[in-house]
Amino acid sequence: MSDAGEFIDAALQQESSWSRADELQSRLGKEPGGSGLRVYGASVGAVRGTIRNAGRRYPGLSRDEITALSSELWALPVFERRLAAVVLLQTNVLLLTNSDLTRLEGFIREARVRDLVDPLAVDVVGPLVNGLDVLSRVRADSVLDRWVREPDAWLRRAALLSPLLALRAGAGDWDRFVRHAVSVLDGTSGRFTSEADADALTDGAVVREAVSRVLAEMAKKRPELQFTSARG
Template identity: 80%
Template sequence: MSDAGEFIDLALQREGSWRRADELQSRLEQEPGGRGLRYYGASVGAVRGTVRDAGRRYPGLSRDEIAALSSELWGAQLSTAPVFERRLAAVVLLQANVKLLTNTDLTRLEGFIREARLRDLVDPLAVDVVGPLVDGLDVLARVRADSVLDRWVREPDAWLRRAALLSPLLALRSGAGDWDRFIRHATAVLGEPSGKFDADADADDGAVREAVFRVRAEMAKRRPELQFTAVG
C-alpha cells in the first residue's frame, strides 16, 4: 500500500464506529452493491476530511498518482473484501482532482461504476466526476467522451445507464448542459422493455428510471422552461 493510501485507510479506521458501521451495512445492503462490502463506520464528513488531510500531507500528486491512489482505495485489501469508506474516499479524491482527469480516465470510472451498484457511490461518481470531466474537455476529446456516454446508455449494465443519465446534472443545474441530449438518452431508457425477473434486476431497472425522474424533477423546479418531450 502506498504511503497516502495507508494514511487514508488508518484515518478512516480511527474515525469509524461499530454502531455507524452496522447502520450503514443495514441500509446499504438493501442494494446489490452493498452486500459484498466491509464497513468502518466513518461518516461522510470524516471521509471528506481525511481526503483533505491527505491532500495537505501529500501535495502536488500528478494525474497518474491520483488515478493509482483511487484504484488502490477502491480495491480489496489482500484477501479481505473492499471497504465502503475507502471506495467513498476514492470518489472524494476524484471529485477534488477532476480537473486533472482526461477522457481516458472514463475507462477506470466505468470499472468503478460497474463494480459499485450502489447509489451512494455511483451518483457522486456520475454527477461530480464524470459530468465535470466531460464538460472540461476540448472539442475532439469531448466528442470521444460523448460517444462513451452514448454507449453507457445502451449497456445492459443498469448502473452505467444511471451514471450516463445523471452525468449532465451539474451543468443543467447551472443553466448550461445539453437538454436535448438528455431527452434522447432518457427516451431510449424509458422505452426499453424490462425483460427482467429477479429482485436484483428489478432493483437495477428501477435505479435507471429513478435517475430520469430525478433529473426531470430538478429541472422542473430550477429550469421550468425546459420541457421533457419524448423523442419518437
C-alpha cells in the first residue's frame, strides 16, 4: 500500500465507533452491495476530514496518482475506504478526464449501494462531464447514453443522477435528462418509487428512485421545467 493509502486507512480506523459500525452495517446490509462490505464505523465527516488531511500531507498529487490512490482505497471492500475514494475523486474532479469514466463505471458496477453510487454520480461523474471540452464532452455523453441502456440498474441510476448539480445550478441539459428518464421508465413498471419499493430496491426501484429524486429537486428549484413521460 502507498504511504498515502496507509495514512488514510489508519486515520479512518482511528475514527471508528462500534455503535456507528453496527448501525451502518445494519443499514448497508439492506442493499444489494452492502452485505459484502466491512465497516470501520467512521462518520462521513471523519472521512471527509481524513481526505483533507491527506491532501495537506501529500500535496500536489498528479491525476495518475489520484486515480491510482482511489483504486487502492477501493480495492478492499470496506465502506469507509470506498467512500474516501469517492471523496478523493470529488475533491480532485478538475483533474479527471473522460477516460476516467471507465474506472468510475467499474466502481459503480461493484458498489451497488446508494451511499456510494449516488455521490459518485452526482459529485464526480456529473462535474467531470460538465468540465470537459466539446469533443471530450461528446465522447463522455455517449458513455452516459450507453449507461442508460445497460442491464445494470446502478449504472442507469448513475447516468440519471449525474446532471443533478448542473440542473440545480440553473444549467444542465433538461431535455436530455427527460429522454434518459423516459427510456428508463419505459423499461420498468413506469410508476415512481414508493417507500416500500425503495426498501426492497428492486432494479426498477433503483432507477425510478433516481428519476423521482431529480424531479423532486427540480420541482422546488426550477418549477418551470416540465416532465412528461412516454406513458403520459
